[in-house]
Amino acid sequence: MALSIGSLVLIGLGLSYFLINLYKWNAALSKLAGKTIITLLAAIAGLSVGMLSIQMFAYQVYLSLSLSIFLMLVLGYMAGRLWGVYAIWNTVLTGILGAIVGVRCGMIFYLSGKVMFVTDVIVMILLFLLLKGMEWQAGLSSQTKSSKTNLLSARLATLCLSVIVAGAAIALLVQKDQIVVGQIGQKETQEAVYEESNDLQTIRIELNAGGFNPKNVNFKKATMIKAVFVVSALSDEGLKLKSTDLHIDAVLKKGDNVFLLNNPQPGTYTYTVGDQKATGTFTIK
Known part of the structure; x- marks a missing residue:
């Protein structure tokens, strides 16, 4: 349990550092670039939290999803608030979808500290690459600000994403007892x-x-x-x-x-x- 909590804390520190830099560079980012970055951030965060939580709670899906959803709500608000309410919800939904995928993938790995260690390393590398990409994007001299967001398009995108997330969550909860856990990493x-x-x-x-x-x-x-x-x-x-x-x-x-x-x-x-x-x-x- 201590290793699991430590892994989540490490991911949290990495995400916090990224958010600090996001607030620092957001004025230099276009709306399109900003939304793309927070979408990728939410996907990475959701996948990692889902993987770690399902390992931490020993394949208990409800507990893992509850923790993941709470953390994605916090991350979505902190990252998306720079670009409006629809950006918040789309970031939250993307994070939850990532968490669902992370939980599902995490169930096929045998409970092991190695899974958590590898997850931490991969996430740190991805966050570093995304941070460098954000700095590069913010430094482009030819950067131009995008025009006003089409409200109808934003609503449709949020609605479609909501349906996808709901469908993925229902599918996971219905099939959770049929999933063969621990297939990878268990010695035959x-x-x-x-x-x-x-x-x-x-x-x-x-x-x-x-x-x-x-x-x-x-x-x-x-x-x-x-x-x-x-x-x-x-x-x-x-x-x-x-x-x-x-x-x-x-x-x-x-x-x-x-x-x-x-x-x-x-x-x-x-x-x-x-x-x-x-x-x-x-x-x-």
Whole structure:
């Protein structure tokens, strides 16, 4: 959770710095250039906040969207107010649409600090490039101010964008339970580590809303197994690890849960947790 909050704070600082420069250069920007810049800014912000929030809240869509919408309302007002009420709403809507896409994309990644780190790096690069583009645009000597905005066109654009955002939100909420989460970044299989000093095979298996990571572990026969199931702090209380093959029926606590298996024999052994929503296997050769 601390890493997630830190990532959001970093994105917030980057956006704040950009807004400071936007206010600094806005007088030199045409209305078209200004609106284009804040639209791109909202898209970048929405995508990143959506990605980070869905990872932070362990695939809880409603919480992620609520946080994203709130932040996009703040960003939309701060950025769009320089160019009028329709610019505010279009910026907000663009940010929310970006957040919906970010949430959807974030659901296919396994919960990991690497996802947040990569997201932060990419966003910082994009904000830097957009900032340089804004400075270049503001410095053009041939810059001319655009004429009055066509009110009807602005209203139609806002209406169309509203319909698109509403449709995307409904589609995500309807399909959220059918989305297979954690497809990217989850290890399919991993070899156990042999500790020669203890004559022991060890493995650490992460368990969070994305399931087990790795999903399968390979062991050698006849050597004791030490399996440590590391349960995420965001996981539900009272999760039970069950396996008829391994004769396990145990309640898991948050943090490390150690299981020792003596004299394992060849075969594939299945275990589940959370009403069989997450399944893993031990393969002994």
